[in-house]
Amino acid sequence: MSSSPKLIVHHLQVGQGERIPWLLEELNIPYSLKLYKRSPLLSPPELKAVYPLGASPVLEDVTEASKTVKLAESGAICEYIIHKYGGGQLSVRPHEENYAEYLYWFHFANATLQPGLFRRGMARGMVGEADPRFKGNDARVGVALRHVDHRLRSNTWLAGEEFTAADVMTGWCFTTMRKFEPIDLTGFEGIQAWLKRIGEREAYRRAMGKADPELDVEEGLSVKGPPLVEIFQKAMALKPGPQKL
Ligand SMILES: N[C@@H](CCC(=O)N[C@@H](CS)C(=O)NCC(=O)O)C(=O)O
Incomplete structure (x- = not known):
């Protein structure tokens, strides 16, 4: 597990992006949060500038400046965090019964x-x-x-x-x-x-x-x-x- 990941979570408020800060808090992994308000219902232009679909959440991993990762889809983001920085915690491994x-x-x-x-x-x-x-x-x-x-x-x-x-x-x-x-x-x-x-x-x-x-x-x-x-x-x-x- 990397000692100090640098993660930025883009979250459109009142939406499913809340999953990612929750997961990160559970895992005690540090992150910074960029919040966006709905405009008036869908994403504001600032979030579309981060990800063309404007869909939240979006994760930016800037741990290694030369290989910044930008990832959308909450399921994919959860898996990325769990396996790259969480040591597999909060997942179930293939050899386990469930x-x-x-x-x-x-x-x-x-x-x-x-x-x-x-x-x-x-x-x-x-x-x-x-x-x-x-x-x-x-x-x-x-x-x-x-x-x-x-x-x-x-x-x-x-x-x-x-x-x-x-x-x-x-x-x-x-x-x-x-x-x-x-x-x-x-x-x-x-x-x-x-x-x-x-x-x-x-x-x-x-x-x-x-x-x-x-x-x-x-x-x-x-x-x-x-x-x-x-x-x-x-x-x-x-x-x-x-x-x-
Ligand atoms: N399948 C995507 C769905 C993302 C999504 O649709 N997010 C909503 C928030 S609940 C959104 O960003 N809506 C604003 C928009 O699409 O402009 C995921 O799991 O992350």
Whole structure:
């Protein structure tokens, strides 16, 4: 493990970039944070100058000035940090019994859960809750939520008894992401208990305090969830055509 990595985390506030400061705080790896405000909903030009897609998080590794690394995609960034500077901590190694479970839950957040929630929000905005296209998406989200809940009723953390980066990847879907797509966690006792455990982690509190000091962390961890970002709800209901978010 390198003794003093120099890492810069670019984070668009109130967004999934929060995963990276959280991971770094868990691993006690130093970093500097560049914060961006939504403009008004998507990335400001300053973040697009860092990464053309303007998608947060972005990690810059300037440890070795001659070979600066710039990396986007939260999953890729987590893996980069864990394996390059974290000595593999917060991951599960191939020889361990729960390796496949770790991989599955690490990827489930961005590959299935989050796209499902996003599709449901789009369907609500575009065709309304009475439409079968919304109902179909809502039913799929319901199945996914019960699947996560079932897992967390019999395991302390997603990959098993140890906290891992799978929890870091998934945490935002049930906390801050609920500002964009509501999830009422009534009846999901497994997820509720897991969120409570997340809220007890000092590293999570430290990261959120640095990344989004204006965000109410308790609301994000609550059963009913935080208030919605109004501009996002309006954007989801926009009809096709030129629009500036
Ligand atoms: N798959 C990417 C998604 C990144 C992403 O879409 N981030 C959102 C924040 S929640 C964003 O930057 N949105 C602003 C924009 O795309 O302009 C990841 O995991 O990092």
